[in-house]
Amino acid sequence: MQRRQLLQLLGATAVAAAYGRSAAAARSADHVVVIGAGILGASIAYHLVKRGAKVTILEKSAPASGTTGDSFAYLNASTKSSSRPYYELNARGMAGWRRWQLDFGGALPLQWGGAIYWRDEAAATEKLLTTLRTVQEWGYPARRIDERELHDLLPKASLGRVDGAVVYEEEGVVDPVGAVQVLLDRAKSLGATLKFPVEVTGIDVAGDRVRGVKTTEGTIAADTVVVAAGLGSQWLAQSLDVKLPLVASNGVLIHTAPQPKLLDSVVFAPASTIKQSANGRIVSSSGHEGSSDGSDLQQQGQRILANAARYFPTLKDAKIERVSNGQRVLPQDGFPVLGYAPKIGNLYLAVTHSGITLAPAIGQFATQEILDGIAPDSLAPFRPSRFA
Numbered sequence: 001m002q003r004r005q006l007l008q009l010l011g012a013t014a015v016a017a018a019y020g021r022s023a024a025a026a027r028s029a030d031h032v033v034v035i036g037a038g039i040l041g042a043s044i045a046y047h048l049v050k051r052g053a054k055v056t057i058l059e060k061s062a063p064a065s066g067t068t069g070d071s072f073a074y075l076n077a078s079t080k081s082s083s084r085p086y087y088e089l090n091a092r093g094m095a096g097w098r099r100w101q102l103d104f105g106g107a108l109p110l111q112w113g114g115a116i117y118w119r120d121e122a123a124a125t126e127k128l129l130t131t132l133r134t135v136q137e138w139g140y141p142a143r144r145i146d147e148r149e150l151h152d153l154l155p156k157a158s159l160g161r162v163d164g165a166v167v168y169e170e171e172g173v174v175d176p177v178g179a180v181q182v183l184l185d186r187a188k189s190l191g192a193t194l195k196f197p198v199e200v201t202g203i204d205v206a207g208d209r210v211r212g213v214k215t216t217e218g219t220i221a222a223d224t225v226v227v228a229a230g231l232g233s234q235w236l237a238q239s240l241d242v243k244l245p246l247v248a249s250n251g252v253l254i255h256t257a258p259q260p261k262l263l264d265s266v267v268f269a270p271a272s273t274i275k276q277s278a279n280g281r282i283v284s285s286s287g288h289e290g291s292s293d294g295s296d297l298q299q300q301g302q303r304i305l306a307n308a309a310r311y312f313p314t315l316k317d318a319k320i321e322r323v324s325n326g327q328r329v330l331p332q333d334g335f336p337v338l339g340y341a342p343k344i345g346n347l348y349l350a351v352t353h354s355g356i357t358l359a360p361a362i363g364q365f366a367t368q369e370i371l372d373g374i375a376p377d378s379l380a381p382f383r384p385s386r387f388a
């Protein structure tokens with residue numbers, strides 16, 4: 001290497017190191033309070049503390065005890081084909097999970113087995129193929145498969161009639177509770193404080209600035225407050241006159257006792273959605289994230305199991321350990337609410353459906369906004385101000 005090149009390289013490294021140090025040092029006194037220890041709070045806290053911020057996470061119940069604990073946790077962008085910006089954000093979320101896999105090694109309970117869909121009648125197939133074509137045009141790895149390949153991919157399945165099938169090769173699933181645990185453990189090892197059960201009962205504001213939060217354990221001062229409180233976010237926002245409309249929506253899932261290995265992929269059969277976690281447990285719903293029909297939850301669970309057993313007969317006698325009736329965190333227009341609250345300079349909102357897929361991207365973007373003052377273009381369609 002020429003001497004001049006070497007000096008340039010050393011100079012660039014020194015500048016980068018100095019910038020990194022001064023950026024971190026300038027912000028190291030900042031205290032960020034994150035409300036909520038679901039997947040979004042855990043992600044944002046992890047990203048912030050990794051960058052040197054002083055972080056306190058407050059959780060009113062226990063980590064992952066909200067919507068996150070009842071999530072199907074399918075990591076995908078293919079079901080977001082109605083909006084290109086939303087699709088792009090989800091694709092970034094998926095890439096973020098791969099980045100996290102490098103950060104955490106094998107500790108994250110992730111499976112990248114792809115997703116397999118098939119349909120048994122023409123109208124449903126047409127819908128499936130419309131989605132496929134849209135996301136393929138956007139560059140997503142996906143393809144139509146024939147019945148023989150479907151059999152090869154799911155050798156233990158009893159497929160029934162197959163009208164059309166597709167595979168999304170880079171999609172995956174995660175155990176959301178295990179992932180929150182991994183994120184919070186790392187955040188704590190980097191210096192974050194996690195307090196639970198501590199409920200935030202109010203936000204302390206002076207003029208257009210938040211000064212801290214009122215909690216069941218007294219007032220805690222903060223330079224920035226992040227509201228990642230899932231369903232609890234609406235009340236917290238409204239207490240400051242910030243509009244954050246959510247709509248009620250639920251999804252019933254069964255969680256079985258561990259089963260012998262059946263699946264590597266997440267399966268979207270005509271009447272059932274099924275995944276098998278690394279620990280062998282089957283998680284299933286009727287339809288994608290199926291809604292409750294209002295009847296007895298245990299009976300719904302039995303019907304969900306019967307639907308899954310249509311396609312995987314060995315599941316017929318599987319023991320259901322839990323039937324969950326998860327409440328989605330669903331903004332009124334279906335899209336994420338991300339960014340500073342209108343008129344309040346240091347109150348950051350992170351509220352969304354598909355929060356498992358999106359968590360790594362939201363953690364990264366929120367941290368850049370809070371610590372670097374950057375407003376990423378990708379978040380422009382998702383600002384809280386659209387409800388103001």
Ligand SMILES: Cc1cc2nc3c(=O)[nH]c(=O)nc-3n(C[C@H](O)[C@H](O)[C@H](O)COP(=O)(O)OP(=O)(O)OC[C@H]3O[C@@H](n4cnc5c(N)ncnc54)[C@H](O)[C@@H]3O)c2cc1C
Nearest residue numbers: 036038040060066067068071074200230232251326355357
């Ligand atoms: C049935 C179902 C299936 C789903 N499937 C998928 C899927 O396949 N893929 C996907 O990406 N997403 C899926 N989702 C959506 C995803 O699970 C959620 O978007 C995500 O879990 C939201 O995480 P969160 O951290 O925002 O909220 P939560 O997990 O609810 O966390 C918020 C936390 O804040 C705490 N809290 C609330 N108020 C306060 C307060 N005042 N003080 C202190 N703490 C407070 C709560 O106790 C809670 O622990 C699904 C959701 C459901 C219900």
